[in-house]
Amino acid sequence: MDRNKLIKWIKTPAKMGNKYSLHAVYFCTGCGIIEIPPTITTRWDAERFGVTPAATPRQANLFLITGYVSLKTLKSIIRTYEQMPEPKYTVGFGSCPINGGMYWDSYNTIKHLDKYIPVDGWIAGCMPRPEAIFIAVTHLWKMIDNDMADGYKKYRNNYDQYRANQEKVLGSLDWPPLFK
Amino acid sequence: MNDLKQKIEMAFDSIDINIPEDNRMIINISKDGVISILSYLKNAGYEHLALISCVDLINENEFELVYIVSAYMKRDDEFHDREKQNIIIKTRISRKKTRFMTVINIFENAEPYEREIYELFGINFQGHPRLKPLFLEIEYEMPPFRKNFDTRKFVDDMFGNIPEIEGH
Numbered sequence: 001m002d003r004n005k006l007i008k009w010i011k012t013p014a015k016m017g018n019k020y021s022l023h024a025v026y027f028c029t030g031c032g033i034i035e036i037p038p039t040i041t042t043r044w045d046a047e048r049f050g051v052t053p054a055a056t057p058r059q060a061n062l063f064l065i066t067g068y069v070s071l072k073t074l075k076s077i078i079r080t081y082e083q084m085p086e087p088k089y090t091v092g093f094g095s096c097p098i099n100g101g102m103y104w105d106s107y108n109t110i111k112h113l114d115k116y117i118p119v120d121g122w123i124a125g126c127m128p129r130p131e132a133i134f135i136a137v138t139h140l141w142k143m144i145d146n147d148m149a150d151g152y153k154k155y156r157n158n159y160d161q162y163r164a165n166q167e168k169v170l171g172s173l174d175w176p177p178l179f180k
Numbered sequence: 181m182n183d184l185k186q187k188i189e190m191a192f193d194s195i196d197i198n199i200p201e202d203n204r205m206i207i208n209i210s211k212d213g214v215i216s217i218l219s220y221l222k223n224a225g226y227e228h229l230a231l232i233s234c235v236d237l238i239n240e241n242e243f244e245l246v247y248i249v250s251a252y253m254k255r256d257d258e259f260h261d262r263e264k265q266n267i268i269i270k271t272r273i274s275r276k277k278t279r280f281m282t283v284i285n286i287f288e289n290a291e292p293y294e295r296e297i298y299e300l301f302g303i304n305f306q307g308h309p310r311l312k313p314l315f316l317e318i319e320y321e322m323p324p325f326r327k328n329f330d331t332r333k334f335v336d337d338m339f340g341n342i343p344e345i346e347g348h
Contacts, residue, residue: 071317105331107324108316111339118345150348158347165342171318 008145018087019141022062023054027080030067032093032127039130049137057083062140064133065119068096068103069110075170081117082178086152089144091136092122101126115165118151181205181265184224191220203265211271211280218247218269218286225262226251229287234297238327242272243303245280249287273303282307300325 009016028036040046040053054060057080069077081090092113095101100111113119120143123136143149155162159179167173185197185205195217196208209217218229226249235244247269251262273280282305283290294305295314302323305311313319322329 072315075317105335107320107329107331107334107338111335112342112344115342115344154345154348158345161343161345161347165345168342169318169338 015144018061019144020050022049022051022089022137022140023060024051024062024064025057025060025080025084026053026055027057027063027065027077029065029069029073029077030094030096032064032066035127035130035133036064036066039133044130044134046133046137049134051133051137057081058085060084061088063088063090064093065090065097065113066093068094068101069113070108071110071169074110074116074166075173078117078166078173079175081155082175087149088152089121089140089149090117090119090151091140092119093133094128095124095126098122098124110169116162116169118154118162120149120151181261184262187224188217188220192217204268205265206268206270208270211273214245214247214269214271215281215283215286218249218283221249221267221269222286225260226265226267228252229283229289230266232283232290232293232297234301234303234325236275236301236325236327237272238275240272241275243275243278243301245271245273245297245303247283278303280305284308299323302326 005016038044040051046052051062061084063081063084065077081088092098096103096109097113097119100106100109103109104111110116121136121139123132125132140149156179159177163177181199181203185199188197188207189195192209192213194210195213197205199205207217228250230248230250231246233246235246237244249267249269250265251260253263254260278301280303282294284294284307291308292314294308295311297303298305298308298311299313299316300323316324320329320334324331
């Protein structure tokens, strides 16, 4: 263990625990998921940074949206996100979740992911290299340290707006609101 | 391939066959003859329907349906010429009266292809047992793969009005 961080560990153990055990949901969408297998396996070995894939969303706290999001995928993204326990962090991956990317005039792809679920960070590029994922992870550490990765709180506080936006594109949703 | 061409020309009248390259045959046929030529080819050993596709020819006010059939490899230790041949059957239907008959009775695996074309081009396949949406999540005013579907206007209407989230 890094001795300089000992004080941090004693002061805020929960925060440090969250930081160094980011469990990513196995969720594939778009082309970016191609970058994930080399990232989590031996070549780049994401476990050096504490990032490891989790079997179910209920055991995960990092959600990588790896590419364009169609309407059908958005539905499962919302379901998955709402199942994850707090604190949870979302990272949009590539240019498509940011503003639609090359699917900016597609009839079936949503354009701005952050209007439907909160997104803590973006990785630009089409496609980002695996190194970019680690840069994002280290940025996320800093944000967690400074309490800036508060997307899940934003979701809780502004749930009405998020739910209204989700219902606007998907029609009625099959499940009851998460927060009353 | 030329033998098959002669046989088909003898069996069907008013049919246009050309062979643009080796092992590929394009058959243009009117829409009434599709069922009979597909069953003829199936009996001739072309038992695999590889794909059904649709092309929107908006300038000619017609849809073109494309069927590709090929043959399976047989295990009788005997090489058949047909095993590397693709036969493409093309037919035109009017854009105003988007109705056609299903080919499920001949090739059962046509079901998802016909559902897809129904969903994306709006062609109604008569006799299809469950003609309901396959891929799309929401309903569109016009089937989205038609050429006169205005994608940009649709995107502006649908996604342009969604507000940003305000607050922390």
